[in-house]
Amino acid sequence: MTDWQFTPIAYAYFFSAAGAFLLTFYAYRLRPVRGATYFCMLTMSVGIWTLGYILGLLNPTLNGKFLYLRLEYLGIISTNIFLLVFIITYIYRNYWLKPYVIALLSIIPIFTYAQILTVDQHDFFYRVYEVTTVNGLIVSKKVYGPGFYIWTLFAYSTFIFDEILLIWSIYRMPEQFRKQAVPLVAIAALTMIPNFLYITGTNPIAPFDPTPLPFVVATFLFVFLIRQYGFLNIVPVAHNLIFKNVNSGIIILDERQHIIDINITAENMISNTKREVLGRPLNNCFPEFKNHDQAKENNIEVEKEGRIYELQSTPLLDYQQEYAGHILMLYDVTARTRLEQEQNLLIEELQTALDQVKTLTGLLPICANCKQIRDDEGDWQQVESYIQNRSSANFTHSICPACVETLYPDVIKQRKQ
Numbered sequence: 203m204t205d206w207q208f209t210p211i212a213y214a215y216f217f218s219a220a221g222a223f224l225l226t227f228y229a230y231r232l233r234p235v236r237g238a239t240y241f242c243m244l245t246m247s248v249g250i251w252t253l254g255y256i257l258g259l260l261n262p263t264l265n266g267k268f269l270y271l272r273l274e275y276l277g278i279i280s281t282n283i284f285l286l287v288f289i290i291t292y293i294y295r296n297y298w299l300k301p302y303v304i305a306l307l308s309i310i311p312i313f314t315y316a317q318i319l320t321v322d323q324h325d326f327f328y329r330v331y332e333v334t335t336v337n338g339l340i341v342s343k344k345v346y347g348p349g350f351y352i353w354t355l356f357a358y359s360t361f362i363f364d365e366i367l368l369i370w371s372i373y374r375m376p377e378q379f380r381k382q383a384v385p386l387v388a389i390a391a392l393t394m395i396p397n398f399l400y401i402t403g404t405n406p407i408a409p410f411d412p413t414p415l416p417f418v419v420a421t422f423l424f425v426f427l428i429r430q431y432g433f434l435n436i437v438p439v440a441h442n443l444i445f446k447n448v449n450s451g452i453i454i455l456d457e458r459q460h461i462i463d464i465n466i467t468a469e470n471m472i473s474n475t476k477r478e479v480l481g482r483p484l485n486n487c488f489p490e491f492k493n494h495d496q497a498k499e500n501n502i503e504v505e506k507e508g509r510i511y512e513l514q515s516t517p518l519l520d521y522q523q524e525y526a527g528h529i530l531m532l533y534d535v536t537a538r539t540r541l542e543q544e545q546n547l548l549i550e551e552l553q554t555a556l557d558q559v560k561t562l563t564g565l566l567p568i569c570a571n572c573k574q575i576r577d578d579e580g581d582w583q584q585v586e587s588y589i590q591n592r593s594s595a596n597f598t599h600s601i602c603p604a605c606v607e608t609l610y611p612d613v614i615k616q617r618k619q
């Protein structure tokens with residue numbers, strides 16, 4: 203049976219591991235939230251990393267240290283992977299995680315862990331791995347090999363990419379999410395700086411690995427983010443995701459009325475690419491839009507290249523409620539406008555026709571013999587005069603065949619002969 207050794211600093215490592223597992227439990231409860239599952243896996247990996255390290259440190263045997271080294275590296279490698287996946291998901295770039303990308307990113311982690319599983323059988327990862335005594339504590343003595351440097355280069359490359367990606371996204375986030383994201387950058391840096399000191403031999407608390415210790419501070423920072431800013435309860439919706447899915451054209455202007463962003467729909471509407479118009483004054487690019495009122499919200503119709511657009515202009519205010527620019531929403535209303543124009547033209551034509559028509563209604567008193575009509579004043583008028591005075595109709599006279607026979611029988615008889 204192994205006699206475990208002990209050092210008071212172990213309490214810090216156990217506390218750090220416990221904090222990581224508590225965050226795992228919290229994230230597990232929020233797993234329907236976007237990114238919560240990956241954060242759960244990330245914190246669990248950190249806990250495994252820390253626990254594997256301290257158990258390997260406290261175990262005095264070489265075989266025991268090899269055993270817990272495998273547990274430690276399971277946590278190290280998975281922490282690196284899930285940190286990357288979590289950040290990509292958190293800032294809505296998860297469409298990057300295509301199967302072939304995941305396969306390429308998995309090559310070095312899988313290769314590295316295969317080396318760790320057989321670390322006692324080769325010297326590729328560690329040239330030397332043996333036990334030594336420092337201040338009465340049996341610790342591992344390591345001389346790094348090529349496999350270690352391959353993994354370290356990969357790990358630090360992905361970490362730097364994580365930091366750059368997160369910092370770049372911070373500038374595009376609303377204030378609420380910016381207050382979440384800035385501490386994430388600090389937490390990541392907080393863990394990697396001690397690790398860099400450890401592997402470069404400038405470790406201030408040698409022979410202990412200081413890398414897991416900042417996880418204690420990270421735990422408190424995450425608790426603060428959770429309570430103060432709803433971390434994982436609300437996650438940022440990427441601004442370009444909105445641009446991608448909205449059907450209307452969007453042009454965003456700064457306070458100088460220069461174009462600072464434009465979505466694909468607007469590019470198609472105005473036949474200009476983002477590269478062509480970005481940073482240029484609105485009036486230079488689209489003089490048709492110059493009439494929008496910069497002081498208030500307004501809707502106007504503009505015509506460009508034979509198309510008609512409804513332009514909704516809304517001022518943008520910063521967090522101090524000061525003017526910061528404009529957002530222009532473009533809707534293609536060509537078909538609707540032309541249909542309305544056709545309807546208005548038809549209505550005008552019908553109205554003109556109706557204005558020219560006068561109708562006669564009610565009962566008309568007409569003589570049974572001479573067929574004269576009595577008007578409102580009691581005077582009798584010929585039918586022709588009565589109708590002409592009360593409508594737009596005009597009369598032209600002729601004789602029907604029956605009257606011709608009655609009035610001119612001789613003429614009819616001659617025609618028949």
